[in-house]
């Protein structure tokens with residue numbers, strides 16, 4: 417069956433999305449970060465279908481989306497001060513909180529773990545869907561990014577269909593995602609909190625907001641491309657992720673990038689340059705659609721200039737390093 421194309425600004429289509437989800441079907445939904453591949457998180461069979469559609473290993477935990485902080489608290493066994501501070505400051509928004517799972521969150525969502533990652537997305541249609549699901553007794557929407565496992569996250573409904581057409585029941589088209597990069601994931605189970613994945617909320621903002629309450633945050637070693645005080649660049653966990661099919665090379669300076677282009681062209685290969693944006697917010701907004709476009713343009717190699725490692729630049733660097741990792 418071809419995937420149904422629903423439109424987020426059409427009331428009947430949002431209602432149709434709720435009905436599909438409530439009857440155990442898979443619907444890709446818009447968020448401010450990237451499109452999510454949603455299933456009713458209270459329906460274990462529907463949650464398991466997500467893994468089949470994506471081609472993702474069953475043990476991978478999913479983010480559980482809820483409508484607001486009151487619902488989120490009920491899904492946690494130990495809602496810590498850091499979780500409360502960050503939820504109040506950044507929700508709805510591109511921040512996800514790892515917390516201890518309450519019993520009403522099934523192992524199908526958490527991949528068998530005793531923790532769950534919660535997020536309140538900032539998109540009006542998806543918030544309506546979440547409220548409707550809660551009214552029907554659901555814990556929320558389990559949703560990973562709506563791409564095939566290992567490929568670039570989708571920031572438009574067309575990207576979702578390029579990967580998942582016929583594999584899911586519907587996509588709710590809410591236009592292009594305005595953040596464009598996944599949420600920042602913060603483990604709030606202990607003090608200090610730990611940033612597990614940089615994303616749409618700058619780490620400086622997370623640290624600043626926690627500091628106002630006498631709390632602190634550190635970075636996980638998993639994050640690629642951060643620079644320590646000696647100038648060393650963290651490799652992160654370079655298992656390939658977020659990857660285009662075309663080989664991607666990343667550079668710290670424009671001179672290095674141009675030198676590399678000359679060498680590649682001398683070898684008779686076709687090189688394309690990922691569009692660079694000075695403003696890291698713009699860079700992240702366009703990152704995945706630019707990667708998809710470069711990937712489809714027939715080049716042998718994509719080259720990209722890294723942003724400075726501050727603000728959203730940290731997240732863009734992390735994704736570019738991981739996308740450039742050898743497969």
Ligand code: TXA
Pocket residue numbers: 447449450451452453476477478479510512514526529531532533535537559560561562597598599600601
């Ligand atoms: O912006 C986003 O976060 C998007 C939108 C759709 O909300 N979602 C997203 O989901 O990026 P996904 O599944 O592609 O990435 C979620 C990440 C994965 O790396 C997963 O391993 C991690 O969160 N994660 C989820 N639950 C976890 C848990 N209980 N413990 C550790 N990691 C967890």
Ligand code: MG
Pocket residue numbers: 560561569
């Ligand atoms: Mg993903």
